Amino acid sequence: MSRILMCPPTYFGIEYVINPWMDMANQVDNNLVSTQWNTLKDTLEEAGAEIELIEPQPSLPDMVFTANAGLLRNNIFIPSRFKFPERQREMKHWIQWFIKAGYEVKEIPTELPFEGAGDALSGKVLFGGYGFRSSKEIYKEIEDIFSSEIIPLYLVDDRFYHLDTCFCPLSEEFAILYEGAFDEESIRSLKEHISYFSVPEQEAARFACNAVVIENNVVLPTGCPETERHLQSKGFTTFTVDMSEFLKSGGAAKCLTLKLS
Numbered sequence: 136m137s138r139i140l141m142c143p144p145t146y147f148g149i150e151y152v153i154n155p156w157m158d159m160a161n162q163v164d165n166n167l168v169s170t171q172w173n174t175l176k177d178t179l180e181e182a183g184a185e186i187e188l189i190e191p192q193p194s195l196p197d198m199v200f201t202a203n204a205g206l207l208r209n210n211i212f213i214p215s216r217f218k219f220p221e222r223q224r225e226m227k228h229w230i231q232w233f234i235k236a237g238y239e240v241k242e243i244p245t246e247l248p249f250e251g252a253g254d255a256l257s258g259k260v261l262f263g264g265y266g267f268r269s270s271k272e273i274y275k276e277i278e279d280i281f282s283s284e285i286i287p288l289y290l291v292d293d294r295f296y297h298l299d300t301c302f303c304p305l306s307e308e309f310a311i312l313y314e315g316a317f318d319e320e321s322i323r324s325l326k327e328h329i330s331y332f333s334v335p336e337q338e339a340a341r342f343a344c345n346a347v348v349i350e351n352n353v354v355l356p357t358g359c360p361e362t363e364r365h366l367q368s369k370g371f372t373t374f375t376v377d378m379s380e381f382l383k384s385g386g387a388a389k390c391l392t393l394k395l396s
């Protein structure tokens with residue numbers, strides 16, 4: 136059973152601008168926010184996940200994006216080090232939750248930024264995105280903590296500022312990704328480690344790659360028919376959820392989740 140951490144969208148909104156999707160003039164519709172978030176939660180449960188919740192906090196609108204809390208592997212939780220002060224204030228809540236839940240919390244003694252499972256994703260190996268929110272150097276420290284190799288991937292398109300906005304491992308062998316988000320060298324090293332389907336740009340911009348994989352089930356945003364067809368041809372069952380309000384903040388299905396097991 137897959138366990139996933141989510142944070143109710145009680146205080147979600149566009150209160151600052153820290154990525155190209157966010158615009159103070161493009162505010163969210165609160166009714167849609169709660170419908171979409173609840174539908175995502177129900178869909179994940181239907182797809183086989185068990186959901187755990189962290190209590191949302193006032194004035195921390197991006198706490199809904201639990202993927203950015205940190206990176207978890209084998210009971211060790213490495214808390215993020217947010218690039219922007221607006222999100223740094225979330226950290227004490229994440230750390231408290233993981234300590235209370237019995238995880239071993241290992242903070243990285245550095246000033247370098249790192250945005251957790253938003254930028255570090257595992258297939259057979261761990262892949263670490265850098266360039267916008269996390270620094271390349273941080274992955275050396277994380278390799279030491281987890282004693283496993285990390286493949287650094289350089290993100291070059293600011294619409295896809297976290298690795299999970301443009302890359303989704305489906306299994307140890309297969310992934311979907313948007314090629315335009317990476318530099319050539321990163322595409323070469325991706326090809327050495329995983330085979331992939333490159334989603335069309337239009338679907339990448341609907342956050343097709345921001346998908347949650349629960350065994351054979353993939354939960355992804357609506358509006359990505361080619362990606363869905365590809366996933367189905369690989370034997371996956373697809374579930375879609377309208378994520379329009381979260382896209383206004385530069386996030387979608389996967390960003391709203393953190394896999395605990």
Ligand code: ARG
Pocket residue numbers: 153154157197200202203222252253254297299300384385386387389390
């Ligand atoms: N507004 C949030 C930010 O810019 C969105 C985070 C999306 N999270 C993710 N894992 N891609 O930080």
